[in-house]
Amino acid sequence: MPIPAPNLYPPFNIIRLSHAVFGVKDLAASRAFYVDTLGLQVTDEDEEHIFLRAMEERGHHSLVLRKDETSEIRSLAFKLFDEGELDKAHDWFKSKGHRVEWVERAYQGRTLRTHDCFGMPIELYFQMDRLPPIHQQYALYNGVKPLRIDHFNCFAQDVDTAVDFYNEMGFRVTEYTEDEETGRLWAAWTHRKGGVHDIAFTNGLGPRLHHTAFWVPTPLNIIDLCDLMATTGYVANIERGPGRHGISNAFFLYILDPDGHRIEIYCSDFQTVDPDLEPIKWDLKDPQRQTLWGAPAPRSWFEHGSIFQDVEPVESDLAATPIIAP
The missing domain is CATH 3.10.180.10 (2,3-Dihydroxybiphenyl 1,2-Dioxygenase, domain 1)
Known part of the structure; x- marks a missing residue:
């Protein structure tokens, strides 16, 4: 099948991928891997979650580890251009018969949870808490x-x-x-x-x-x-x-x-x-x-x-x- 022509005027404006939410069985083991070994930075953690960002990222997190009985992926998330694009996305997915739900997510503004053509869970948002830059704090690079x-x-x-x-x-x-x-x-x-x-x-x-x-x-x-x-x-x-x-x-x-x-x-x-x-x-x-x-x-x-x-x-x-x- 031919590759479709670029759609330069989509119904809503996704800027980029944002973050993933992983189910993990052992938070301590995951922390040792992602923080102590890979070098991601912890932005918050509790008994159920670890929020992580990389060195150039200003958003609060690009990976969330969530303690779970299964190692399943909770969602893949994308950032939109502005708040109004969220409502456009909601209406577009709903018009296609997809499930749509406004959900609460820590350190984010209004967030839309829906799914793609295969049922894969995706979340869309505009606003995430900004953190101070750390890209020149070279002592943190691990x-x-x-x-x-x-x-x-x-x-x-x-x-x-x-x-x-x-x-x-x-x-x-x-x-x-x-x-x-x-x-x-x-x-x-x-x-x-x-x-x-x-x-x-x-x-x-x-x-x-x-x-x-x-x-x-x-x-x-x-x-x-x-x-x-x-x-x-x-x-x-x-x-x-x-x-x-x-x-x-x-x-x-x-x-x-x-x-x-x-x-x-x-x-x-x-x-x-x-x-x-x-x-x-x-x-x-x-x-x-x-x-x-x-x-x-x-x-x-x-x-x-x-x-x-x-x-x-x-x-x-x-x-x-x-x-x-x-």
């Missing part, structure tokens, strides 16, 4: 020195449907993988903020969260993190990399947190601000598509993902497969 949240990647049972739905909300495709035999999309990278992606979709049992990515200063920070994880009890949590993607050109490392949620540590992709920028097409069988250089992705990278709360994943009917490491 772990991999995370600067900001960069993107979500989700398994989707039908990537064409996902691209069409998010295109209606103004997400533009930057790169995509097409199965040559069927002409269907196997994966697509879509954005609002001018990078390669705010949210991407990969064919598979879905919807599930494949990973959440944080941007770091340089590839050397990623190498340092490998050394740190290998000597602090986390070597088995390194799933894939380091290496460089063909798609996005990003230098990457994929790791798993104590609950199995996948995190990508990521730097050096390219800018995609121009609204008329043509998307880049990749063949599914191109070995440099997923890995420009480095070891091919292991099978777990194509099969393992985090479940969304109260959402039953559905198998994809697209049987095409990429190159998988033995």
